[in-house]
Amino acid sequence: MNRKVFVVILILTFPLFLSGCLVTESKYMKKVAEADTQAKELASLQQKYEDLTKENTLLKDKIKELTADRDQLKEAFANATKAKADLENVLQARSDDLTKNVMELKKRTSDLDSENKALKENIAQLTKSKEEDQSIKKAQDELLQEMKYEVAKGQITITELKGKLTLDVVEKILFDSGEAEVKREGLAVLKRVVDILKNVKDKTIRVEGHTDNIPIKGHLAKIYPTNWELSSARAINVTRFLQKQGLDPVILSATAYGEYKPIADNSTSEGRAKNRRIAIVLLPKD
Numbered sequence: 001m002n003r004k005v006f007v008v009i010l011i012l013t014f015p016l017f018l019s020g021c022l023v024t025e026s027k028y029m030k031k032v033a034e035a036d037t038q039a040k041e042l043a044s045l046q047q048k049y050e051d052l053t054k055e056n057t058l059l060k061d062k063i064k065e066l067t068a069d070r071d072q073l074k075e076a077f078a079n080a081t082k083a084k085a086d087l088e089n090v091l092q093a094r095s096d097d098l099t100k101n102v103m104e105l106k107k108r109t110s111d112l113d114s115e116n117k118a119l120k121e122n123i124a125q126l127t128k129s130k131e132e133d134q135s136i137k138k139a140q141d142e143l144l145q146e147m148k149y150e151v152a153k154g155q156i157t158i159t160e161l162k163g164k165l166t167l168d169v170v171e172k173i174l175f176d177s178g179e180a181e182v183k184r185e186g187l188a189v190l191k192r193v194v195d196i197l198k199n200v201k202d203k204t205i206r207v208e209g210h211t212d213n214i215p216i217k218g219h220l221a222k223i224y225p226t227n228w229e230l231s232s233a234r235a236i237n238v239t240r241f242l243q244k245q246g247l248d249p250v251i252l253s254a255t256a257y258g259e260y261k262p263i264a265d266n267s268t269s270e271g272r273a274k275n276r277r278i279a280i281v282l283l284p285k286d
Helices: 003-146 148-152 184-197 227-244 269-275
Strands: 156-161 164-170 203-210 252-258 277-284
Touching: 003 148, 003 156, 003 164, 003 184, 148 156, 184 227, 184 277, 203 227, 227 252, 227 277
Parallel strands: 203 252
Antiparallel strands: 156 164, 164 277, 203 277
8 A cells, every 4th residue: 555545544534533532531531530439439438447447446445444344343243242241240240239238238127126126125124124123112111111010020021022022911910710801900900001002103913812721610611611712702801902992903903822822831830820811912014
C-alpha cells in the first residue's frame, strides 16, 4: 500500500478512532469516579471498623472492669452476709446471756424480797416479843410485889418461862375442900390479880383447874364424878369472875386437867396440897 492510500485511510478512520477513544475515556473517567467513591467508602468503612474495633476493645476492657467490680461486690456481699450471720449469732448469744442474767437477777431480787420480808417479819416478831416480854416481866414484878405475902407463905407461886407467865394459887386460898365456888377470901385475892392483868396487852389468859389424885367419894361424887369435873367447875368459876371484873372474854379460856398435870409428888400430903391448885396462865396470842 502506498503512502497516499495510507493517508487517505488514516484520514477516513481517524474520526472513528477519535470517537472510540472518547467513548472509552468517558467510561474510564466514570470508573475512576466510581473507584474513587468506593475507595472513599472503603476508607470510611475501614475507619468505622477501626473505630468499632477500638470501641469494642474499650467495651471489653469495661466489661473486664465491671466483671472485676461485680466479683469484688459478690465477695464483699458474701463477707458481709457471713459477718451479718456471725453478728446475729453473737447478738443472739448475748441476748440469751442477758435474758438468763435478767431471769437470775429477777429470781435473786425475788429471793431478796422474800428474805427482806422475812427479816422484817422477824424484826417485827422480835420487837413484839420484846414488848411482850417486857409486859410479862412488868406483870410478873407487879404480881410478886402485890402477892409477896402469899408468895412468902407458899400459897402462890409465880413463874415465867419463854414468854408464858403462870400464877399458881393453892386450893385453900380460893375454895373450901370439895367445893367449886370461890370463897370470899379467894375473890379478894383474884380481885388483886385482875387489877394487874388488866394492864397486860396482847396476851390470852387460860385458867387451869388441877387436883391431886385422890378420887372423889361420898355425896360429892354425885356432883363431881371425877377430879376432871371438879377441876373444870373450879376453872370455869374463876374464869367467869375474871370476866365480871372487866377482862375481855375473848382472851379468856378455862381448861380442866384434873389430876393429870401434877407439879409435886402425890404420895405426900404436902405434894397433894401443891397439886390442888388453880393456874392462871398468860400466853402470847396466836
